[in-house]
Amino acid sequence: MIQIKGLIKDYGDFRALKDISVDIKKGEVIGLLGPNGAGKTTLMRIITGYISASLGSVKVGGKDILDDPKDVKKLIGYLPENCPLYPDMTVRDFLLSMAETKGIKGPKLKERLEYVLNAVKIKDREKSFISTLSKGYRQRVGLAQSLIHDPQILILDEPTVGLDPNQIIEIRDLIMGLKGDRTIILSSHILPEVSQMCERIIVIADGSIVAQGSESELITQVSANHKVHILVQEDFHKAMDLIKTIDGVQEVHIDRNNLIEAEIQKDKDLRPEIAQTLIKSNFKLLELRGGEMTLEEIFIQLTQAN
Amino acid sequence: MRNIFILFKREFKAYFFSPVAYIISFLFLALSGYFFAGFVNRFASAEVGYAFGSFPILILFFAPFLTIRLISEEKRSGTLELMLTSPISPLELVIGKYLAAFTVFLTVMILPTLVYILVMGSFAQPGSPGLDYGVVFTVYMGLILFGASLLSIGIFTSSLTESQLIAGIVGFVVSLILYLIDGQAATVRSPFWADLMKELSLQTHYIDFAGGMIKASNVIFYLLLTSLFLLFANKSVESHVWK
Numbered sequence: 001m002i003q004i005k006g007l008i009k010d011y012g013d014f015r016a017l018k019d020i021s022v023d024i025k026k027g028e029v030i031g032l033l034g035p036n037g038a039g040k041t042t043l044m045r046i047i048t049g050y051i052s053a054s055l056g057s058v059k060v061g062g063k064d065i066l067d068d069p070k071d072v073k074k075l076i077g078y079l080p081e082n083c084p085l086y087p088d089m090t091v092r093d094f095l096l097s098m099a100e101t102k103g104i105k106g107p108k109l110k111e112r113l114e115y116v117l118n119a120v121k122i123k124d125r126e127k128s129f130i131s132t133l134s135k136g137y138r139q140r141v142g143l144a145q146s147l148i149h150d151p152q153i154l155i156l157d158e159p160t161v162g163l164d165p166n167q168i169i170e171i172r173d174l175i176m177g178l179k180g181d182r183t184i185i186l187s188s189h190i191l192p193e194v195s196q197m198c199e200r201i202i203v204i205a206d207g208s209i210v211a212q213g214s215e216s217e218l219i220t221q222v223s224a225n226h227k228v229h230i231l232v233q234e235d236f237h238k239a240m241d242l243i244k245t246i247d248g249v250q251e252v253h254i255d256r257n258n259l260i261e262a263e264i265q266k267d268k269d270l271r272p273e274i275a276q277t278l279i280k281s282n283f284k285l286l287e288l289r290g291g292e293m294t295l296e297e298i299f300i301q302l303t304q305a306n
Numbered sequence: 307m308r309n310i311f312i313l314f315k316r317e318f319k320a321y322f323f324s325p326v327a328y329i330i331s332f333l334f335l336a337l338s339g340y341f342f343a344g345f346v347n348r349f350a351s352a353e354v355g356y357a358f359g360s361f362p363i364l365i366l367f368f369a370p371f372l373t374i375r376l377i378s379e380e381k382r383s384g385t386l387e388l389m390l391t392s393p394i395s396p397l398e399l400v401i402g403k404y405l406a407a408f409t410v411f412l413t414v415m416i417l418p419t420l421v422y423i424l425v426m427g428s429f430a431q432p433g434s435p436g437l438d439y440g441v442v443f444t445v446y447m448g449l450i451l452f453g454a455s456l457l458s459i460g461i462f463t464s465s466l467t468e469s470q471l472i473a474g475i476v477g478f479v480v481s482l483i484l485y486l487i488d489g490q491a492a493t494v495r496s497p498f499w500a501d502l503m504k505e506l507s508l509q510t511h512y513i514d515f516a517g518g519m520i521k522a523s524n525v526i527f528y529l530l531l532t533s534l535f536l537l538f539a540n541k542s543v544e545s546h547v548w549k
Contacts, residue, residue, distance in 0.1 A: 045387075048391040049391060049547075050387055050547070051546070052547050052548055069393075070394075070395070071393075073392060073393040076391070078391045080384060080387040080388065082384055084383050084384030084385045084387060085385065085388075086383075087383075088320060088324060089320075089323070093319075097315075097316045098392070100312040101309070101313070101389070101392045101394060102392055102393060103393055145388070
């Protein structure tokens with residue numbers, strides 16, 4: 001659906017995107033993850049044709065955004081960062097006018113309007129002026145305008161930023177409900193959001209793609225070791241020394257709460273051996289659990305390494 | 307064409323969502339009425355060219371207020387991103403907005419001044435030649451062409467910045483320079499530059515209209531100037547893509 005090849009974007013001397021290449025298939029839900037300033041918005045703006053790349057190409061539905069801008073733009077529904085809207089218009093007028101701008105006419109206009117008003121649940125506020133709406137409602141209006149022409153591709157730049165936890169859940173459910181067979185690209189620096197919604201996560205840092213894959217793939221890509229947490233009732237340091245002697249254990253730490261953390265080679269599961277060894281030596285084992293790296297840890301590791 | 311009409315429609319409505327159009331109309335009519343009444347009282351004359359003599363400079367002051375918002379506000383609020391990621395071209399955007407400003411100019415500034423013509427027409431003495439409607443026609447043609455070019459300068463400066471204030475000031479100063487440039491022609495030694503300054507002046511090209519004459523060169527001047535600044539505005543919006 002979207003082929004990005006060798007994309008480079010310079011703002012003066014600053015290189016915002018450094019050779020980005022991605023292939024996005026029809027129906028995929030992609031999460032762009034990265035710290036602020038990593039290049040997520042720039043990448044989205046290039047795909048939508050708002051700005052152009054310094055080098056490289058973007059093909060959407062087989063067409064180049066620079067050669068057929070109008071055709072490509074018809075395929076895309078876009079919610080820009082900060083959700084810009086016309087505050088002086090009513091929700092209804094705004095959506096009708098956006099629909100016309102996107103080339104919808106005749107009886108389809110009203111039909112699409114009713115559909116999006118219900119889809120994002122703003123039917124009850126259709127006559128309100130946008131300036132009187134809360135942030136959550138504005139975000140829905142923004143989503144509604146991106147959907148109005150029934151686009152095959154939805155590009156959402158930080159769709160949940162600035163919302164309270166309840167609104168975040170609502171918007172997230174809305175987006176998931178809209179999926180159908182659409183291709184969705186959304187950006188965020190909120191990790192659980194991305195891992196819940198997206199099949200593929202693309203981590204961008206400093207203008208480059210540093211990793212991509214599903215959450216579990218990212219975890220295996222990043223962590224060389226996995227962790228086991230052990231809690232015994234007493235003799236913590238003796239237990240630690242014992243665990244160190246087990247073959248395959250790389251490193252052992254103990255924290256302030258006397259929880260022992262053993263780092264173990266990625267391909268081995270040493271939990272049974274650790275348990276046996278401790279019990280044979282008469283330690284009172286209270287707790288033993290495997291701990292995987294969280295997405296947070298992966299994020300920090302990936303984005304700081306670069 | 308359809309896209310231009312859609313953008314025109316939205317922009318035209320937007321003028322009346324806010325009080326801008328009403329305030330401009332009220333103040334323009336108050337001031338033009340004041341000068342018009344002053345002329346009629348003093349000279350008791352029906353020469354439209356003179357009675358409307360202050361109108362170009364008034365239009366010069368008021369036109370920037372109609373255009374400053376057009377593109378700068380979309381840049382500031384980010385809605386330009388919505389527009390430029392929709393399947394419309396920058397030229398359609400510029401022309402749609404320009405036509406809206408132009409139509410508002412006609413409806414709230416030009417159209418109401420027809421009242422002055424009615425007033426002059428109804429007070430003509432019996433037996434006098436009365437109002438020369440040919441001159442009325444050329445004066446209006448001149449004012450409309452003059453206004454059209456000022457609006458194109460305004461939309462161009464509005465496309466340059468996110469700040470309405472800067473857009474307004476720059477637009478006004480550019481218009482003022484183009485209006486007054488012939489005044490300095492006498493001080494320039496080189497006849498080439500002196501002629502050029504006269505030819506570039508918004509004022510020089512209006513005078514014939516006020517006198518009841520339509521010269522192709524004057525019409526072409528205003529139309530060229532208008533098209534030129536609309537193209538500049540288009541380039542300025544387009545250039546955003548390359549930033």
